[in-house]
Amino acid sequence: MANPEILFQTAPEQYKHWRLAIDGPVATLSMDVQEDETLADGYKLKLNSYDLGVDIELADAVQRIRFEHPEVRVVVITSLKPRIFCAGANIYMLGSSSHAFKVNFCKFTNETRCAIEDDSSHSGRRYIAALNGTASGGGYELAIACDEIYLVDDGNSAVSLPEVPLLGVLPGTGGLTRLVDKRKVRRDRADVFSTLAEGLKGKRAKEWGLIDGYFPTSKFQESIDARVQQLAINAAPTQGIKLTPLEFESTADSRNYKYVKLKLNRDQRYADLTVHAPEGPQPTSADQIQELGAAYWPLQAYRELDDALLHLRVNEPLIGLVCVRTAGDAENVLAIDETLMANRDHWLVREIIAHMARVLRRLDLTAKSFFAIVEPGSCFAGNLLELLLASDRSYMLKDSDASLAVSELNQGAFPMSNGLTRMQSRFLAEPEKLDEVFGDKKPFDTDEAEALGLITFAPDDLDWEDEIRVAIEERTSLSPDALTGMEASLRFAGPETMDTKIYGRLTAWQNWIFQRPNAVGPEGALTNYGKPTQAHFDYKRT
């Protein structure tokens, strides 16, 4: 983490590694990684291998297609390099990164893969992985995040997950989980495939369900085009909006966007994150929203929140706790929700809501503790109430005019990774509480919120400051690793989905392996990859 601050904002004009071309209903995202344009020193991005910088561009491109090019119905992901689609995460980058950076890198790339699937399932765009060369490791993991995978049959190109045999780590960016859960590859075949460094080529890859088709080199492009044309029909011309750059002012201890303010209390290792409600008149029709574009509060505030969360994760590892606060008029937040609800069938509103849901899931998956602090002047209402429900605990001042309020959006617009709403997850033991909470939509004061079980603690005025201070001190004194494991376990009660399996099960095993001497020790496989020295394993099974 001695590297300079990592920025998560970019735009197609600034892309170094991807080209985004739009042709009516078809977007083509071509990977052309520039070896020397790395995020840190010490490695070269050969063979379309990637580091976090490459994935930040991919995440941006997927986001922009949704907002700026809604007319797109099919996204083709391919490579501009001959004979190679993508070689996956750069091994030398992984080998030289800190454990914490590796973990954050994998989490972000996982979220980008899930964002592709989110677009596919919510907005109906089809993603086609056109593998015009070998896709190995993270390259194949990117492919299985797409709806369909086609591989060139040139006698050489293959799909592979060589992490276990070559590196002693897992295909941890969803690879193993998507193999058996999304593509439902038979587990014995998945076992063989995941231990076969060279992977499988066209015919057998198709037979085993690893790809959807293969075409000879001479017919590859036309076959992809033909498939694209089948999927791209019936596209309605739609005008997108421009995702303008987010502006913020930062000092050593703060980072202030328009609606989201971050204050870093470094000595105490916690941050105050405040989201401000919109002010003044807000649009009520889809046309007005479209005209306002990226400046519309629910889009801008949540883009800012997203950026702040990523910044905290990667650039502020010593911040262990985030106190989530809100400020402004709850009525304005509820009015926004009403407008979003009324216009939810409009493409832009649908995208805005889906984006808010993704940002909230990013929060759920952030390895920091979150405490929601509810004071007079706060506005934990509707969509902002989700911030409280996503927090590990909440504190609400008693005998004050602080209040909470629900909106219709709390009833399904923002699903967690486990497929439930945060309110459903909260009341797993008492589902009948949901009727009470959503029964009459007036604000709940502290006593009501406490009686309903919406908050954790309701200290009175006399105790308030001390109780918050002690809670912060206690939390930040605990082992950060134990907290990460605890929060990952407690936040996702109830059903599991492919996403929760990726973030909970696969990621946890990968994190474990990322600590093991067999991977990262002086004689470990990751450490010694590509070096004249060889890996030596302690063969004891754990």
Add this chain to the structure above:
Amino acid sequence: MANPEILFQTAPEQYKHWRLAIDGPVATLSMDVQEDETLADGYKLKLNSYDLGVDIELADAVQRIRFEHPEVRVVVITSLKPRIFCAGANIYMLGSSSHAFKVNFCKFTNETRCAIEDDSSHSGRRYIAALNGTASGGGYELAIACDEIYLVDDGNSAVSLPEVPLLGVLPGTGGLTRLVDKRKVRRDRADVFSTLAEGLKGKRAKEWGLIDGYFPTSKFQESIDARVQQLAINAAPTQGIKLTPLEFESTADSRNYKYVKLKLNRDQRYADLTVHAPEGPQPTSADQIQELGAAYWPLQAYRELDDALLHLRVNEPLIGLVCVRTAGDAENVLAIDETLMANRDHWLVREIIAHMARVLRRLDLTAKSFFAIVEPGSCFAGNLLELLLASDRSYMLKDSDASLAVSELNQGAFPMSNGLTRMQSRFLAEPEKLDEVFGDKKPFDTDEAEALGLITFAPDDLDWEDEIRVAIEERTSLSPDALTGMEASLRFAGPETMDTKIYGRLTAWQNWIFQRPNAVGPEGALTNYGKPTQAHFDYKRT
């Protein structure tokens, strides 16, 4: 692992730490841990804390209640120590154990907790945790494996999960998962409880759903008795069978039971595990089965298999791969299955089938690779076919008279931890295959097995030996840690249950934490617990 071989067999007469008392329909299991009767040197088992030896007795007791005392309807788990129910896993034992041992210890204790719940759900026995003193850490985790929890209200006794605040590790024996998934404790309350070293006492513990009731000291015993009497009515007198000791002969490279033979190829780091079919006439009625008792093949062979798996896990860490073989007459195995199926409503047959299912799940959860080897003379039929389906891969000799066969028991008698049968898990992508497989119950030769997708590879006679040899060499050359993570991910496709969440998610996070310097480094919390030195954390969040 420098300690002497650990034996998993015991019997009530040999118990050091538990007393098992049977009084008609009520069994009382009282914990009275003997400080000095430890499995290794360097720690004392104070305050009813436990090591693996204590848990081996508990697992044995639960098993014996099912087979030897079927008349029991209620099991009360309590303590003979004043003011303390159980202090959980012994910290000094954990602190002085190798990583691999810690992981295996936790897995076994998890399996014991799940065995309690298995008895409860399959055989209807109610387990009551009568907490006549404080239950902390693993002590409370034992309690939440029970159906009901009652705590003495003496102004002092509490339930607690102090692992995070005191030790920097997780309550990893199912604790966190059962809190939010079984007892459905609200996640913010679970967060508070799991970070509160002193835990919660009667009233609040009840209010938060951590216990089911609390009684003052003077009324504790009579209240427990009253509850027991409510649950113990309608018990039918039934005669149990005796679980006689398993006999085996062992040399440096083998361990041979009657039906299960283990051959250790130490140089190549793999074992051959062969299960032999029954020979000669077998009982066909429940009365005959009861008369034969523990010598009845499906009980004896699976008890032997269970013991062999535990031995491999804990005493043979360098064995990374198990080649699973069967030998004998498949017809005899299928005849056994037919008898079990026909008598499945008899209590003993139900217990035998449930036991086979538990042993097969133990195999699923064993961190070794399993290859099934199908040759002429093998008998992968019915219940023994599960061994093949549980394996990571299978090899079946082509153009031979080797065959596979299904029985009705493959259709639901042996659920995996994810709630599916192994056949369902295998054919997630093609559920219609299940009809084909179970359509006509005649044996499948190699070609049929291959066409159906029941096996992975079918080498012919010319390639057979080389292919098996190379497969073994390749497998045992891979990073054992990467294999453990890979197998844990690929074996459990499809739905998740509380059990798979415990073994997949919670365990993986705990294993990660068990590697982290904040827990086990020289300044880690686990290392420094109870010492004059203090833990110091690297507060960077991962």
